[in-house]
Amino acid sequence: MSNDRQARCAVCLGAQPCGCAENGGALALPVREALLSWYLEHARSLPWRGELDPYRIWVSEVMLQQTRVGAVLERYERFLERFPSLAALARAPESAVLEAWAGLGYYRRAQKLQQAARVCVQRHGGQVPADPRAFAALPGVGSYTVGAVQSIAFDAPLPAVDGNVIRVLSRLLCLEQPPAKAAVRRVIERVARCSVEAVAREQQRPTGDWNQALMELGAQRCTPRAPRCEACPLAPWCRARARGCAEALPRRTARAERPEVALAVACAVRDARVLVVRRPPGGLLAGTWGLPAAAGPPEVLESAFGLRPGRELVRWRHVFSHRVWNARALLCTVVGTPPRGAWWPLAELRTERFPSAFRPAVQALADALAVP
DNA sequence: AAAACGGGGCC
C-alpha cells in the first residue's frame, strides 16, 4: 500500500525510488538549461521586468497575488506615479492607498503593503530590507513574496512557489496527490528550493530569472487547461506528459460552497450628491468606501442607517471567493440623523474609487438621475 | 487543514 514509505521516491513520492534524488532533489542541469534558454527567448515584456528598484518589484509582486497580469497592467504604473517610493507610500492616508487599489480586490494586500512601508521607513532607513529574514517579518510578506522579491531584486537563492510553480512541478514530477496535502507541498517546496540553489551555485543565471522562468512557463505553456506541451521546453522530461495526464494535474480538492446573502444597498441622493460610508476596518472590503449596505430586506436600511428605502433601482448578484451577495439597490430618503459618511458627486463613484461590488448600483443610479 | 479575503477572464 501507499504507506510503504521505504519504497517510495523521496523526491517525487513515486511508487519506486527513481532518478529524482540525483542532484539532491534539484532539476537536472539539462532541464534547468532548457528552461532558462526558453525564458530568455520567450519572456513577455512586462513593466516590472528588468526593473531594478526593489520597491517597484515588491509592488508588482503584491499586485500579482491571485490577480491576473492584465488587471495589474492597468494599475501598476498609476499606483507608482501616485506612490513613487516607500516613503511616499508610508506617509499617504490609507484611504488614498485603497482608492488606488480599487478594482484589484484583496484590499488587505494594500493595507499590509502600506503598513510594511511604514516599518521600512521607521526601521530600515526607508529601504526594502535585503535581508530575507527582515523582509519576511514585514506585514503581508509570506514565503512566496520573500522568494520572489529577494531573488529578483537581490539575486537571493530562495524559491518562489506560486500557483504556476505548483502546477509545473506537479506535472513534471507527476505528483498525483493534491498539492493541498502537506506532503506534496513539501516535495514541491524541496524541488523548487534545491533547483534555485543549484542555479545560484553554478551561476547559471540570476536566481530571479530562474524563479520567473518557472512561473512564465506556467503562464505560457504549462497552463491550467489545454497545456501547450508540444511547445514546452520541458516536454522531454515531463512525466505527466509521458503518461498523458498533464491536464488532470494538479489534482484539486473540492472547494467549500459559498453562502448566499440578501443585501440591501442604499442610494441616498441630496443636491446631486450620493451618500457613501466607510466600511468597517475588518471583514469584507475592509476600510474601503461603499454605499450603505446591510444584510436583509430593504427595511433593514432604516434601522441600520436611518435611511428609508423607496423605489428599487436594480438587483444584481456579486460573487466573491467565499460568498455571494444577492443585492438590491433602493433609492432612499434620510429619516433620522444622517449616518456618518460623506456625500460624493455621482461622478466620483464612477472613477474607480469604488470596489466593483457596487458598480451595478452606481450605474443604475446614474441612469435614474439622467432620465428623471 | 480549512476558511477568509476580490475581481475578472475563460470555457
Place this chain on the structure above:
DNA sequence: GGCCCAGTTTT
C-alpha cells in the same frame, strides 16, 4: 456556473 489566477493570515 465553476475554475483559477505571480498568496497571506487567521482559525
